[in-house]
Structure formats: C-alpha cells, structure tokens
Amino acid sequence: MVSAGIYLHIPFCRTKCIYCDFYSLPGRDEAIPRFVKTIVEEINRCPVDTGGWVFDTLFIGGGTPSILEPKQVEMILQALSRRFDISGLREITIEANPGEAPEEKLRAFLSLGINRLSLGVQSLEPDLLRFLTRIHDAEAVYTTFRSARKAGFDNINCDLIFAIPGQTIHNWESDLKRITNLGPEHLSIYSLTVEEGTRLHRLVNSGAVAMPTDEESVNRFYSTMEFLAERGFHPYEISNYAVNGKECRHNLHYWTNDPYLGFGPSAHSYDGRQRWRNIPDLDYYMEQIESHQSPVIDRYTLSPREKINEILGFGIRMSEGANLALIPDKYRVRVNTMLDEILEKWEGYLKRENDRLFLTRKGLSFADAIAVDLMLDENPGMD
Numbered sequence: 001m002v003s004a005g006i007y008l009h010i011p012f013c014r015t016k017c018i019y020c021d022f023y024s025l026p027g028r029d030e031a032i033p034r035f036v037k038t039i040v041e042e043i044n045r046c047p048v049d050t051g052g053w054v055f056d057t058l059f060i061g062g063g064t065p066s067i068l069e070p071k072q073v074e075m076i077l078q079a080l081s082r083r084f085d086i087s088g089l090r091e092i093t094i095e096a097n098p099g100e101a102p103e104e105k106l107r108a109f110l111s112l113g114i115n116r117l118s119l120g121v122q123s124l125e126p127d128l129l130r131f132l133t134r135i136h137d138a139e140a141v142y143t144t145f146r147s148a149r150k151a152g153f154d155n156i157n158c159d160l161i162f163a164i165p166g167q168t169i170h171n172w173e174s175d176l177k178r179i180t181n182l183g184p185e186h187l188s189i190y191s192l193t194v195e196e197g198t199r200l201h202r203l204v205n206s207g208a209v210a211m212p213t214d215e216e217s218v219n220r221f222y223s224t225m226e227f228l229a230e231r232g233f234h235p236y237e238i239s240n241y242a243v244n245g246k247e248c249r250h251n252l253h254y255w256t257n258d259p260y261l262g263f264g265p266s267a268h269s270y271d272g273r274q275r276w277r278n279i280p281d282l283d284y285y286m287e288q289i290e291s292h293q294s295p296v297i298d299r300y301t302l303s304p305r306e307k308i309n310e311i312l313g314f315g316i317r318m319s320e321g322a323n324l325a326l327i328p329d330k331y332r333v334r335v336n337t338m339l340d341e342i343l344e345k346w347e348g349y350l351k352r353e354n355d356r357l358f359l360t361r362k363g364l365s366f367a368d369a370i371a372v373d374l375m376l377d378e379n380p381g382m383d
Helices: 029-044 070-083 103-111 126-131 138-151 169-182 199-206 214-230 249-255 282-290 304-315 329-345 364-374
Strands: 002-010 053-062 091-096 116-122 156-162 186-191 234-237 240-242 260-263 268-270 274-278 296-301 350-353 356-359
Touching: 002 249, 029 070, 029 260, 029 282, 053 249, 070 103, 091 249, 103 138, 116 138, 138 156, 138 169, 156 169, 156 214, 169 214, 186 214, 214 234, 214 364, 249 304, 260 274, 304 329, 304 364, 329 350, 329 364, 356 364
Parallel strands: 002 053, 002 260, 053 091, 091 116, 116 156, 156 186
Antiparallel strands: 186 240, 234 240, 260 268, 268 274, 274 296, 350 356
C-alpha cells in the first residue's frame, strides 16, 4: 500500500491578486452551486484504480475555498467518501483569507473533519497589502486567527511574502514577530516571484515596478531562517517551516513523488506512472463534465529519466534530502557518475551522505540552479 493525497481546486475568490498565477476567478460566485455539482460528478466518475492507495491527506485550495458554504463543502466530502476509502485521512486542510472566514463558518468546517487551516496573510503592512492588492488588513488577520483558535483549530499555517517592492527590513522583521507571536504551528514563506501572465509581470516589464535585487532577497531568506529557528520553527522544505510534528503532510506527498488525485479546474494528478491535469477554464470544465466528457487536457507518461529528475529535483528541496535509494539499480551508474561531477562543481553547496543528497545551508539559495544541473539529459535508453 502507498500513501496518497487528494487535492480539490476551488477557483473562486474575491479579487485577483497582482502576483497570483494560480487559476482563480473573482466575481463568479453565481457559478458556485453549479460548480459544486460538477466537481461532485467528476469525483463520482473518477476512473483511477486506487485500490493500492491509502489516502491520508486532503487539501482544499484555490482560489479561496472558504468562500464555499459548509454545506457545499460537505457535499464534496460526501462524494469523496462514496467513491474512495478516505477513512485514513489524517490531515484535511482548507485555505482561507483573513476577514473572509468568521468563527461560525470555521467551526462548521471543523465539524466536517477539516483539521488544518491555511491563512493567506502575506503581510501585515498596509502599504504592502495595497501593493499586493490584498483586501484585508492586519486586524483581520488577528481576528481570523483568534476565531480559528476559538473554533478549535490547533493546526494553523500562515503564508507570508518577502522581497516585496518597498518592503524594508524593519517591515519584514515586524511581520515575522507579530505572526510568530500569534503562535501558528506552520509558516509558508515565499519570496515574491514575477510569474508570466500576472499583472505584476506586466508592471515589471514596463518598468513601473522594480523588484529587490537577488542579494537583498538572499539576505532576507537567511535572516528569516535564523529568526524562525530561534522560535522553534524548522525548515523541512525550502519555503516551509513547522514546529515539530506539524509539517504539511499533503505537500510532502508532492515532494516525495507519492500519488495524488486532483479535482476541479486546473487540478493536477499523478498515479506514480502518469501525470495529467484538468483544463484551467471553469466554464469549459463544467461543460465537459455535464456532457459526460473528460476535463483532462494534458496527460503524459513519465520516462525513467523524468522520474529520476523528479526524485532529485523535488528531493533536494527538503531538509531530509533526495532519497537516492529510489533510483532503480539499472540507472545507478549513470546517476552516480553525474552526481560526482555535480558535487565537484557545487562543492560546499551540495553534499551526499550515503543514499541522501542534501543542499548545505549555503546551497539553499541556489536550489533552482543546482536542480537544473541535476537534471539528466535525454538518453535513448531512458526515454
């Protein structure tokens, strides 16, 4: 049996943030009842054989899934229960935005078995929140967090962003202090990235917005690690910190190449052999399901080379490193030869201990470049 996860993509939100490249739609609340019916139908018709899987995590993301009413979430959970054995779920996460999840709704979510809350804080500074086009303020963060505690949530994540144009060291340290003082169990901390197709991308390309330098971002990254370590948060993945025992199990499925099923527009799935994704278009997604067609637009089978690249690329992001024992014996010689070269090139940044490949502390800020170097080239015998 292999552990697995389920992801539900709820694309609705109140506003489209300047930096967001996830599939999300503001101003479409009228479509929510129809969407709930179609995602239930997608779940009912799922053709994947999961007989050898044990589902232990469920992540309800988006968008802002807390926009849904508890009864609508319950309908989706009931569909999952009818189609799959989800009795082994240990972690069920729902994302919410500050100011958009009152205590009564959070209490109802908890009663459905949802036991982890992820809050999109991003910043507590008014000017930075306006730049990011977030519609909450610091007080909404405090209120929603306290409401979640009153409702009974004992596992709360807060998302924060650094390297925002105009963000000072004082701003960032203040955000970290105020958020850690609230006492969350988990923090997801991201450097603001300029994703193609976003409004931020257009502003940067036009010269209207200047991003912080790489050096500034790297310095902020390391100072954050030190700050959080002093407060009991360990970085189990490059962007994710947790107190002991509160790591996000669902995200670990992605980084350790476990199987998972995704439902909803733009959702991705992986069965250990193939990857596929749904159309990132709400109306087309609903029309496909209502006409008894598949919403899948892209499906491919991973070659041995691609699987190895994922083992290495995802694995080095985690504090426990990439598990080289997962690489089939027939490819070990080629992989070891490549690793010898890469370890020499990145000496001091990358290290190997038995069957684990790790980034050193110095190497963490070079993870993307090192991952590129670790990718095996195409080879007739591996594709």
